[in-house]
Amino acid sequence: MASFKPVFWISIRSMIATMFPRYRKSDAKTKRRLLLYILLFAYVLISVVGGEAAMFYGLAKSLGAAGYGWLYFAVVGFAVLGLCVVGGLFLTHAQLFAAKDNELLLSLPIKPGVVLLSRIASLLVLDYIFTLIVAGPAAVIWIAVNSISGVGAVFLLLSVILLPLPAMGLSMLIAWILSAIFSRLRRSNLIKLGFYLLFFVAYLYLVTNLNGYITALVSRGAEIAEAFRRTVFPLYHLGAAITQGDGVSFFIFLVCALAPFVIMTVILSSQFLKIATTNRGVRKIEYRQKRLRASGARMAFVKKELRLFFSLPVYILNGGLGGVFSVVLSVLLAVRRDLIYEMFGQTQGALPFDVPTIAALMLCLFSALSLVSAASVSIEGNTLWIARSLPVSTYDILLAKVASHSLACGVPTLIGAIICAVALGPDLIGLLALFITPIALVVTMGFAGVAINLRFPRLDWVNPVQPVKQGASILIAMLAGAALIIAPGMLYVFLLNRIMDVGFMIFLTGVVYIGISILLAMSLKDKGARLFEELGG
Template sequence: MTRKLIALNIRALFSRMFIRNRNQKRKNPVILVLIALLVIYIIGAFMGVSAVTFFQLSGPLFSMGLGWFYFSLMGIGIFALCFVGSIFAAQSQLFTAKDNELLLSLPVKPSAILTGRLASLLILEYLFDAFVALPAFIVWVISQPVTAAGILFFFIAVLALPLASLAFASFFAWLIALLTSRLRNKNMVTMVLTLAFFVAYFKIFSNITGHLNQLIQNVGQLSETARTSLFPIYHLGIAIEQGNLLSLLLFLLCVLAPFVIMMLILSANFIKLATTNRGAAKVKYKERALKVSGVRTAFANKELRHFWSNPMYILNSALGGAFMLVGAVALVINRGAVLDLLDTFNKSGLPLSAATLVITALCVLSSLNSASAPSVSLEGKSLWIAKSLPVLPLDVLMAKVRMHLTVSGIPAVVSGLICAIALQVNPLEFFLILVVPALLTLLVALFGVVINLQFPRFDWLNELQPIKQGVSVLITMFGSMAFMAALILLYVFVFSGVLTIELYLTACAALFAVLSGVLYGYLKNGGSRRFEALTN
């Protein structure tokens, strides 16, 4: 029974990446091959970065007699990656699983349920463990002399370290579950934490060489800090480098103790933790006057509430807007870097103004947003509600367009204003900075709805399916990006010697407006009939 529970938990853990449709019996072999290649590429890329990092560290550290610090850094990397990678999984598996009460009602021992959940989490941690440990081991074996005791202690330490990270991840997962249970916008907490992780990831890896050089320059001070403050990590390094059995035992004691404590606490309180109703956010009623809004406004508000309630919808469909605002603030702070970039373009024979660079950046980021592309598919089983209401199909469809304009158009306009003021552009450039990205956003919003009408997907089990795997999303995103690339290349290779950039951007704005009018006309006629004919 425990093995079956482990298998079920592992399947649930990875269900968001490999979800099956209700009516899907077997995946297309081509899709399976593509998925396998993508997974291999991601794993290879991550391990490649780790291998390069450890290769650059191994020479200086071992030559300075600080080989133990090499393994200490590996241990820190393993612990951090396992902790960050499993904390939300631990929350969903241990404390907020929806099937806890169902499993407890079956003739299954609570210890088997707990063991199954912890085993699946531990397997996940060992996957993260391998991303760091395997490259570190290969670099060590190739570049440095090794001993049998060192290799043995290496694998013992690598297998034991995730136990400690699982204990700490479970504790913080319990805190997150406790705190978010009474928050009204708990999904926003998840989104903010995910964004923080992405920002930290890009900040670290965008200048990985600089960080490595800084680490090597301060290796003496850092190693002394690790020796005095990170007792388990220090003995991890000593145990592997010197084959020191006492250090290995001290390290194992430090990593096994929190895991054993966690197991004892969870075993004694699992039923209580699994069945406790932590309540929900309290909403205090306030008497207010009822407001009447138009049909499109009401539908647009519904779409916006749905959008903001799903962190994965936001992260996969509207990150371009966040990048616009971040880029605008960065421009204000570091205006000189933008001017230096312009000088580089001008010296290469492609004269560009600051306004042109801003417009291009805003348009490229706008093309990355695809909030409207899965909006029809997300109606799912409730499609009949929108179709049965006494409203025009165009009102329903345009509400989805308005939602896209809100989450993508407003950041484009605000970012454009900030950039225009910071760069002190002339009136024509000011007009183009505001109008061109706004019209492109309108075009992408309409295009997303039109494409989704042609390729709807109502057989999803999880909203992530139409958001991440929908054909309409892929066509909208890559189609918009290809359209932008074509316009840029067309000017660079064809019109740069004929038209001024301002005139070309004005022509692009007119093109966006005409195409938007064509798509709106389709939604008003053929698109409305298509929506009425949809069935789920």
């Protein structure tokens, strides 16, 4: 097991290296960038924890008063499991079944099982971070609102240590099944994407409707609680152990938490050499000579960027989620307009804005989630030399990244806008707000993403999940997107609502986004191109 430590640290270092900008002692500019990034990171963490605290406070009060304390911790346990599995599934699959350095490590005098264990340990670190983010504030809130016995506190502490284990076991099982299925399929990306999307949407749906379920549960009393106990009994025992200090319940939870993790670790340990070295052999694609269609150099780069985007489900899901939501929710809005009233819990007259305006705002919100270009420089990795050695200007290479981002996210946004326009029949200003602003924001995010990624690039990743999901530029681009939405919103609420209609404000914001895009394009031509050329290759 002496080899466990170095392999474990390599995995951890690789993960941290992608999340944080490269730090050189002599470089004062990088030091400032790193400090700024850490502050932004802390800000995001505080915001997330703050939001959770508000949600858990309501739950702790209502469930504590109704005598369903166990349910509170069952919900927390569910949220932890869900976050760990959804948040870590891509990485688990990439690290255990598709890591680039599997062959290198297996060539060293290290037992295959040790390679696997060190990988699992590094993935568990991520799961522990997720667990602390969710269970930490939840536990503090419960103790502050209700009370907890000494034994309950010990069980709470032990449960936090145990919770990532079943999540890891579940992630390993799903990743194993996915790997076995997808490695045999030639065009598995679409199915993979569909699967992940389904998984993600189901989790999102459950989490967003959690409050409703809890309210129903509290109001319908013991009958549903009993059903809950029977179906997800490990989570019931988790809650019972903490709130009632019940040792038997804790033992049952302990067994339930350890079993999937131990079973999956044992199975994968015995199979790891086979997993890492077997070429499952997708059938060879026979080459048949066809006419080769020519296109210009710029278009060739745009097509190349789009092919890269569509070849990685994790890229689509993380970078283009806004586009997917734009279409799905526009269809939903067109077919079930009553949902919007339900969402605000009010009658038509009492909605804050008219429905087309809400649709435009929603599309803007999803446009701010378009993060394709924020990973577009890092994702080049070792292939950066190709673009750098070809007779195309650096500005054109960067513009191709913005263009592919705009196409990948802008087309779904446009489809969403068309559906909303046809179904909701907005007036002229509403139409402008619906079409111009969300699409302008997609383009602005495209320019901003490239600009940010040029300042926070990571080209030495081990698997593409790292730059696409964990890269520093992704987090910063997300914050930039939030700022682009919140700033005009605040301006309107506090200053401009007296002098203009909200629809006109949205349209005006779109014009501002166009202005920002022009400024960013100018900066990309000069400073951006210089930064790209300094990346080497």
